[in-house]
Amino acid sequence: MTKPSAPFTRRKFLLTAGATTLGAVLLKGCTQSNASNPQTSNIAGVIDQGSGQSARIGFVGQTDAAPLIIAQAKGFFAKHGVPDVKLLKQPSWGVTRDNLELGSAGGGLDGAMVLSPLPYQMSLGTVTKGKKQIPMYIVARLNIDGQGISVSNAHKDIDVSLDTSKLKAKADQAKADKKPLRFGMTFKGGTSDTMLRYWLASGGIDPDKDVSVLVVPGPQLVSNVRVGNLDGFCVGDPWNERLVREKLGYTAIVTGEFWKNHPEKALSFRADWMDKNPQTAKGILKAVLEAQQWCDNMENREELCKILAQRKWAKVKVDYIEDRLKGKVNYGNDRQIVENSPYLMRYWNDNASYPYQSHDLWFLTENIRWGNLPPTLDTKAIIKAVNREDLWREAAKEIGVAAADIPISPSKGIETFFDGVTFDPENPQAYLDSLKIKNIKQV
Numbered sequence: 001m002t003k004p005s006a007p008f009t010r011r012k013f014l015l016t017a018g019a020t021t022l023g024a025v026l027l028k029g030c031t032q033s034n035a036s037n038p039q040t041s042n043i044a045g046v047i048d049q050g051s052g053q054s055a056r057i058g059f060v061g062q063t064d065a066a067p068l069i070i071a072q073a074k075g076f077f078a079k080h081g082v083p084d085v086k087l088l089k090q091p092s093w094g095v096t097r098d099n100l101e102l103g104s105a106g107g108g109l110d111g112a113m114v115l116s117p118l119p120y121q122m123s124l125g126t127v128t129k130g131k132k133q134i135p136m137y138i139v140a141r142l143n144i145d146g147q148g149i150s151v152s153n154a155h156k157d158i159d160v161s162l163d164t165s166k167l168k169a170k171a172d173q174a175k176a177d178k179k180p181l182r183f184g185m186t187f188k189g190g191t192s193d194t195m196l197r198y199w200l201a202s203g204g205i206d207p208d209k210d211v212s213v214l215v216v217p218g219p220q221l222v223s224n225v226r227v228g229n230l231d232g233f234c235v236g237d238p239w240n241e242r243l244v245r246e247k248l249g250y251t252a253i254v255t256g257e258f259w260k261n262h263p264e265k266a267l268s269f270r271a272d273w274m275d276k277n278p279q280t281a282k283g284i285l286k287a288v289l290e291a292q293q294w295c296d297n298m299e300n301r302e303e304l305c306k307i308l309a310q311r312k313w314a315k316v317k318v319d320y321i322e323d324r325l326k327g328k329v330n331y332g333n334d335r336q337i338v339e340n341s342p343y344l345m346r347y348w349n350d351n352a353s354y355p356y357q358s359h360d361l362w363f364l365t366e367n368i369r370w371g372n373l374p375p376t377l378d379t380k381a382i383i384k385a386v387n388r389e390d391l392w393r394e395a396a397k398e399i400g401v402a403a404a405d406i407p408i409s410p411s412k413g414i415e416t417f418f419d420g421v422t423f424d425p426e427n428p429q430a431y432l433d434s435l436k437i438k439n440i441k442q443v
Contacts, residue, residue: 021329054084055084055111055284057085057109057113059088059090060090060092060218061219061315062314063345064142064345065265065308065313066143067267067291067292067353068288069143069174069293070307071287072087073293075290076294079290081279081283082280082287083300085287089312093186094218096442097128099112101129111268113267114265115186115192116190116263116266116363117364117367118136118187118190120335120382121367122136123386127188129249135386137386137387138386139392140266140288140355141263141264141353141354142265143265145344145346146237147191147192147195147237148234148251149232149234149253150235150239150244151231151232152249153230155231155232158170161335162199162257166203171211172210175210175211180211180212181211181212182229183196183200183213184214184224184234185234188372189370189372191363193213195258196270198258198417199253199258201438208439214295219239221239224310225248232249238320238321240254241412242316247388251332254341259417259418261350266355269281289399290399292348292352295347296346296352301322301325301326303322324345326342326347327340328341341383351405351407355389356407357410358410358425361379361383364382365428365432368440369432369435369438370438371439375432413427
């Protein structure tokens, strides 16, 4: 894999090739914006224009944010030379996107905890105001697994789990009655959207034709189930556990059942900021990597839950996050309570932190599947421009991560989902061809 020799090369590529080849594709193929809806670098040789200055990093108050929160709470930012990092709580992914658009110069953010597809959506200009391309970098994955798809008690009679064909008759009847079932996710084209759509489609339910899939911020999902506005949702915690605790619904699946060790949130920076502040960015990354290791020491999980529960972070009852973070899953239905689940959220173990490029390719392919991106998109080029796994490797080595714990390849290889479908990153078209339900928009 050929890698640019300096950050300028990446920026030049994205601002030239991105604005012509990729931009031309998107001008023809991506006409809807979500803006109104909720290489080894020579980084050591670059003058850090932001050294000693504050970095503004956004996060959403849920368990996925633990590495950023622990990096602050345990002093890892200060340890790695970036004591003035400001963590700024965001109410939704839409607001996170808006503040990344603004950048810190406009009162927004330099970087953020993001849904893994968001840096690509912003770099390609598909979810930004005026379709402006805002180059972004992904420098780490924050966590794997630990999400859920939950369903209202109105559908407890069918006890749906992985097999959504059980739900199809209800979906068909509701559609015929012109009151389609409604499912919530947190951002169009994001991780929860792609997994929810796959889950529905695997049972013969077309998410674009048979039900309504709606953008709802995480903190509003449970209340919308309570008043009957939603039949289910896909999201992280505390909201799946909260639904169960408040006896409003049940967890159909924890997402590791859907795809074991699946990628989740990522740490991303605006490319212009990181190119000007490479040492600050690396210091933040090193702090986050160390925090991820701390989070995955199970002896620390109880303290982790108490920290996350604080008002300034997740603002949640400890009980609503502790069980699942320790591997105990009460699905809220007749399924046996699971102890020591292999699908608990992980931040470091099982290469959770490393940003596999093949994982980014799956998210891009799913966005092509549902018409958010054109099938002619040069996925290899945009992944090369956005995914900074090279910086992750540098940071990992500098904090003493053993060579055996650093992935050899940026591809994790063939992935297999719960229904037996496989995704080969060497042949994403074969994956698309194998899927019966899709909404690919030709250009």
